[in-house]
Structures are given as structure tokens and as C-alpha cells.
Amino acid sequence: MPNPNNVAVVAEQFHGSLQQITPELIGAARFLSEKLGTGVSCFLLGHEITPLAERLIHHGADEVIVIDAPQLKEYATLTYKRAVIGILEHLGTPPPIVLMGSTTIGRDLAPRIAAYLETGLTADCTEFDIGDYEHKGKADPSKTGTFKNILYAIRPSFGESLKARILGPWKNPQMATARIGVMQALPIDASRKGVIYNISVNFNEEDLRLKVIKTVRDVSGAVNLTGAKVIVSGGYGLGGPDGFGVVRDLASVFKNSVVGASRRAVDSGWIGYAHQVGQTGKTVRPDIYIALGISGAIQHRVGMANSKLIIAVNKDADAPILKFAHYGIVGDLYQAAPLLKKALIKMGKEKVQ
Amino acid sequence: MPDTSSKAGVNPDGTIDRARAKRMLNPFDRYALQKALEIKRGSGAEVTCVAMGPPPAVEVLIEAFEHGADYGILLTDKRLAASDTLATAYALHKVVHYLGDFDVILTGLQTTDGDTAQVGPQIAERLNIPQITYCEHLSISDRILKGQRIVEGGNQEIEVHLPVLITVANSATPLDYKRFADGAAVKELLRRPEERDRRIKTVSLDTIGANPNRTGLLGSPTVVGKTWKIGDVGGSCIVFKGESIEREVDELMEHLRTNGRNIEELINA
């Protein structure tokens, strides 16, 4: 029997390939499970995905509970909901914690499961911890008490100017989704051993109301902001869509680089939403982040502040980005970018010699 | 929702005083409203906007009228205070039941204060209807809705029978900033009691037959334990500022060379 006391992670895969968020969630779950003195269980859903179970163990899971069914070939809200509920029912006792990704799948599925179970769910967390909580509320005497070893789900709130610790101590599972690119995955350990359980679930008429005709993921043409080593981003300071030519040009100097953008540039229609970095775009953590004509508003900053090296070019010496970047150049980006490009190419050549 | 870009209503400790905060239509809900108005234009449907909040939230309905919405419902009740997403969705699904028949429910992707994107799917779960979240395109014919939703690096094509709940992606449509009626004119019109009663209905938990134990603090499985301001990092940025941009770039490169950042590795040879 699978252990219902483990911290659970709903794994995310697309047509048989594990998604970046999954090892990150396992990393977070291990941290929590060690504090609770339990293990980590992964729920793996899909069709012809059984080989992935082993890989989840290598990433740090102790148990993997698999539902492999043709109805799960494409992600669809209602069939996946049925499958997760099926696993939870199979466990008998609800696990203490269930983690999912703050992805287009996790944010679609998690709220439905939480509503079905009438349990708490905290969205888009950037940190997790375990701790105690004393609830003193007078309005709800039935809820007062001291709760030990509960999930601290920590997330930014109110336009990212605050962080809030959200608690749901009254009912298990305590559910949360985690922002992509924030939690640390563990190093892969191919010698790790774990237990794999295969279970099945019955889908009914209602579960099949939503038909997914097809899912297209253009991996080659996709903007892989979260996987890039270098991001060169442009903002409203570019002055127009053509400005992204300069951004692309500078990005071309680097090996594994992608073009990013601020929301104001995206909203102006200069570049697609897939390029947006920030609170309502992607959270990124590249080795180098170069910001051209971006002011550094808090909603942008939260998406890129963890980059290893941030270089900003801005003509306004008081721009907020020139406070939190590592290096700042005060001046016109149209002058600075070509000079930077030349200097970087020179630096690359020196290395080769 | 409170206007997060306005300083009004933010307490010194950083928490929100929702009674004092300036009220505005959640920017994400503008996209949902615009989609609803598109459906209305194509089908003759009527658009009813639902807002849950303290009495001043009526401002949000008036803003929706300026854009072209037909009717508004304001759910307001002291017992709703401190509702989390589950309690909010419970209350809003009771409003939907109260309204009776519906085909499509549109919500914004998320609010800018709560920013959870949970309320839409949780309303759908309570109503036991399918949902399409992150929806970019949709068309309806013969009571079948064909929709396209965003997924990482691509999209999904979905077909579903009405009724359905849609959360509208902010990339679905560029916002059309024109308003169909100016604010002053709408307000003037609403000063006439018959017009106001025709277009805006204010309801309480009792009117809609909602169980007060399932809303507000009592009905919320989560609680905010502690909040703190995100500290200003900064002060550590090395800024190059001078006569010539050439000098600045040179100085930057000098720093990068000597600081052992190994950025050479990342440059195309």
C-alpha cells in the first residue's frame, strides 16, 4: 500500500516528457517531508508514461503512483481531476500536503480539486516551510487552537509589494501551487530506489464532457525563457517594435539566449506575450539578464531579480532598475547596445586564443 | 478590488484597508468583459456583471456599464468579509443559481490583489460545469463552444457543450479602450431610481439563499498568517555614468573581466 503520510506532488508531463516544474516540486517536497519525517510521493498521470516513474524516483521521489489510461493522453481538466481524486481515494487518508505547478495545467486543475475536497489552496507560492500556528480568531471559536507542523505557503501578494504566509491548518491535504523556476530541483541520482504502484480509475460520462481536439507545443519555435542561460530583454524604452531588432542583435552574441520583454512592451503589441518576464509573465533565473530600456517596476523585478548577473541600460539615472541590477549603464540603449555587442564578441575571441 | 497602484487604503504596515482603498475594475476582468461584449454583438446575448464586495464596489459595475454591459448584480454582506477563494467561489456560484439560466460564464484570469486565478475554476466546480482556463479564442455555434487555451509553448483546441465557464487570457484580445458611454452620463442615468433598479440589483446572502457558514471567515479553509513588506534590495548596483558611453561600456567590461563571472563561456566563439 502507498504511504498516505507522504508529501505528494502531482507530476506534470507532456506527451511523455517530464516538465521542468516536476523536479522542482519534488525538491520542495523533499525539504518539507524531511521536516515532517516522512517521504515524497509523486502522482503520475497520462498514457504510456510508465517509464517516467523511474525518473521521478531519480529526481527524489520515494513512491510513484501511476494511472496510465488512454483517456489521459491529452491533459483535460475533468479526466485529470477524476484521476487525482481516484488516487486520493485509493490512499484512504488524505496526505498532509499536495503540491502542484503554477502552470497552465496546475492552475487549471488544482482549484477544482481543492473545491471538490473543500480544502485550502494557496496559489503561486515562491517559498514553502513547515511550522506551528496558533489561531485566535473570535469569530470562529470552532477553528481556534494551536496547530503543529503545518504547511507555510509563502507567496507575494498585493501587486508583489508584500509577501504573505498562507495557512490552512484545519484540513488535509493542504494544497499549494509553486511558481515555475523558483524551487530548487535535487541533483539526479540514478541509483535511487523507490516503489511504483499502478492503479486504475473509472471515467464516467461527466468526465468526458470536455473534448481536447489536440495540443500543439511548438518546442522548436517556443520561447524558452525559463531554460535560457542568457536573456536580453527590451522595455518601453525601445520606443517601438523595431527596437527589438537591437535586442535580438545583442542576444545573438550568446550561445543559449532568448529575447525577453517587459509587460509594457508586450501590451504595446511590440512582441508576443510568450516573451514577457515578471509577475504576470515568466519567472526567470538565467546566468545573465540584460535589460534595455526597462524601468524595473516591482512586477518586472520579481520575475528576474534572482538572475545571477543583471546588467541594465537606462537613460534615467534614477530608474529603479539601477538600484537592484549588478551593473548599470546610464545612457541611450541605441548607443550602448552595439558597443556592448562589440566588446562582448571581443571578450569571446580572447577566450578562444 | 482595491486599486493596487493607488496609495489610498494601504495601511502603514503594508496591509490593505479595503474600505478605504480606491475601487476599480480588476484589469484582468476588462478582457473578460470585452470577450462578453464580443459574444453579445454576435448573438444578441445580454451581459450581466457580478461583483462581490462592500457597497462602494458598485463603482465597478458602473465602469462595466460604460463599456457596454447591460445589467449588474452586487453581492454585498458583512458576513462575506475575509472570504478566501473557496468561500468567494461558493458565494458567487449561489449568485449564478439565483440568476437562473446562463450559457457562458466569463471571469478574468486572476485578480491583481489576490492574484490566485482560482475563483473561476472553483465556481465551475461548484456549478459542476466544464471550464476552459487561459482561453484565447472562442466561437459558439449550435450550443457547442470551440475554444483555444494557452499551454506552455503552445495551445490546446477544446470543444465543449454549453454551459461552460471561461477564464479569459490577457493575450486573448488587445484591449479596446473606447467606452460606449461616458462615466458622467451613466451616473446621471443611474440617478433615476427606476433606471437604477432596472440595471443594478443589490443582493445579500439571504436574498440568494447562501449558507453564511460557508462564506467569510467561517467558510474559508485558509487564513493569512503573516505578511511582510518585500524589502528593498539595492544600493549594491555599480552604476557607470559619465561623459561618454564608450567609457562606460569599457569600464563595465573591465569589471566583468576581473570579477571572474566566466561570462566568456556563454559567448558564441
Ligand SMILES: Cc1cc2nc3c(=O)[nH]c(=O)nc-3n(C[C@H](O)[C@H](O)[C@H](O)COP(=O)(O)OP(=O)(O)OC[C@H]3O[C@@H](n4cnc5c(N)ncnc54)[C@H](O)[C@@H]3O)c2cc1C
Ligand atoms: C498586476 C500587474 C502585473 C504586472 N505584471 C508585469 C509583468 O509580468 N512584467 C512586467 O514587466 N511588468 C508588469 N507589470 C507592469 C509594470 O508595473 C510596469 O508598468 C512595466 O514593467 C513597465 O515596463 P517598462 O519598464 O518597459 O516601461 P517604463 O516603465 O515606461 O520604462 C521605460 C524605461 O526605459 C527608459 N528609456 C527610455 N528611452 C530609453 C533609451 N533610448 N535608452 C535607454 N533607456 C531608455 C526610461 O528611462 C524608463 O526607465 C504589471 C503591472 C500590474 C499592475
Ligand SMILES: Nc1ncnc2c1ncn2[C@@H]1O[C@H](COP(=O)(O)O)[C@@H](O)[C@H]1O
Ligand atoms: N469579489 C469578486 N467579485 C466578482 N468576481 C470575482 C471576485 N473575486 C474574483 N472574481 C473573479 O474571479 C477571477 C479570478 O480571481 P482570483 O482567483 O482572485 O485571482 C477574477 O478575474 C474575477 O473575474
